[in-house]
Amino acid sequence: MKTRITEMFGIQHPIIQGGMHYVGFAELAAAVSNAGGLGIITGLTQGTPEKLANEIARCRDMTDKPFGVNLTFLPMVNQPDYPGLVRTIIEGGVKVVETAGNNPAQVLPFFKDAGVKVIHKCTSVRHSLKAQSIGCDAVSVDGFECGGHPGEDDIPNMILLPRAADELEIPFVASGGMADGRSLVASLAMGADGMNMGTRFIATKEAPVHENVKHAIVAASELDTRLVMRPLRNTERVMTNDAVERLLEKERALGADLKFEDIIEEVAGVYPRIMTEGDMDAGAWSCGMVAGLISDIPSCKDLIDRIMAEADQIIRSRLAGFV
Numbered sequence: 329m330k331t332r333i334t335e336m337f338g339i340q341h342p343i344i345q346g347g348m349h350y351v352g353f354a355e356l357a358a359a360v361s362n363a364g365g366l367g368i369i370t371g372l373t374q375g376t377p378e379k380l381a382n383e384i385a386r387c388r389d390m391t392d393k394p395f396g397v398n399l400t401f402l403p404m405v406n407q408p409d410y411p412g413l414v415r416t417i418i419e420g421g422v423k424v425v426e427t428a429g430n431n432p433a434q435v436l437p438f439f440k441d442a443g444v445k446v447i448h449k450c451t452s453v454r455h456s457l458k459a460q461s462i463g464c465d466a467v468s469v470d471g472f473e474c475g476g477h478p479g480e481d482d483i484p485n486m487i488l489l490p491r492a493a494d495e496l497e498i499p500f501v502a503s504g505g506m507a508d509g510r511s512l513v514a515s516l517a518m519g520a521d522g523m524n525m526g527t528r529f530i531a532t533k534e535a536p537v538h539e540n541v542k543h544a545i546v547a548a549s550e551l552d553t554r555l556v557m558r559p560l561r562n563t564e565r566v567m568t569n570d571a572v573e574r575l576l577e578k579e580r581a582l583g584a585d586l587k588f589e590d591i592i593e594e595v596a597g598v599y600p601r602i603m604t605e606g607d608m609d610a611g612a613w614s615c616g617m618v619a620g621l622i623s624d625i626p627s628c629k630d631l632i633d634r635i636m637a638e639a640d641q642i643i644r645s646r647l648a649g650f651v
């Protein structure tokens with residue numbers, strides 16, 4: 329399938345694996361890229377320029393296909409060495425960067441000069457237009473369904489994607505709630521040039537996370553995610569568990585007085601315990617409503633081949649039959 333996104337990133341299929349903390353290691357990024365999609369290493373999981381350089385080198389050993397790096401800009405107590413990470417990405421020869429969080433205007437000139445394409449993740453039309461105006465090459469439009477940070481507008485993709493299509497000139501991919509060939513065809517119908525998946529790629533053979541995480545996603549239904557940190561205007565969609573219910577109880581009890589320190593135990597530094605050790609009640613971890621559509625743990629290649637075959641079948645048979 330050829331779209332503006334496959335052309336821009338030099339990939340076979342219009343499917344991107346979004347950056348995921350403690351999931352987006354070289355193993356997963358390489359597997360997605362080898363399967364014809366665009367795999368993405370999560371920059372902040374590595375944390376330092378040296379470690380990121382090593383991860384990029386490991387990925388390059390595993391694939392000769394294009395892959396990207398995610399750079400998430402968040403307000404943090406200990407700010408990462410962003411200039412160093414940007415230099416590492418450029419020196420590592422990476423040609424695609426997925427930015428997320430705050431406006432990436434400060435780093436764009438460096439990437440532009442080095443010929444690196446930037447796709448910025450946005451949860452609203454106004455942020456997407458801003459990304460376009462500052463020179464981003466593409467946008468990943470993340471609807472309210474998404475795992476991770478859906479923003480504060482709560483607009484689901486059925487509305488957000490056609491709205492983005494009406495306003496944007498640069499290409500965009502649909503993100504949040506995407507799992508299969510139906511997702512891809514629907515995304516294309518609503519004006520996207522491809523799709524981005526997070527949660528679906530965690531439940532794959534190559535995702536280098538504990539088996540408990542994959543099984544938790546397979547076992548979950550679409551009813552099993554919760555929104556946390558809304559009172560802090562840092563909303564995150566996570567899988568429910570004991571820690572999350574405890575966190576929500578604190579949010580209810582403290583109301584407008586809630587501070588980050590009140591919930592630090594449930595949210596700070598929990599990813600290694602969950603993703604690596606498989607301690608599923610250690611804290612809050614991002615997961616999308618799309619868990620309800622995930623019932624197996626295929627290889628990335630089987631997953632992507634299946635999505636493309638299903639999309640082909642829907643377009644040629646089901647949709648063509650209607651006209």
Ligand SMILES: Cc1cc2nc3c(=O)[nH]c(=O)nc-3n(C[C@H](O)[C@H](O)[C@H](O)COP(=O)(O)O)c2cc1C
Pocket residue numbers: 345346347348349351370398400427428429449470473474475476477503504505506524525526527528613614615616617618
């Ligand atoms: C476990 C997990 C960790 C994530 N970490 C990040 C991150 O560090 N940076 C980022 O930009 N997005 C992150 N995301 C969001 C994904 O890149 C993607 O936008 C989102 O998962 C799409 O929604 P879906 O899960 O419904 O496919 C994360 C998502 C998950 C599920």
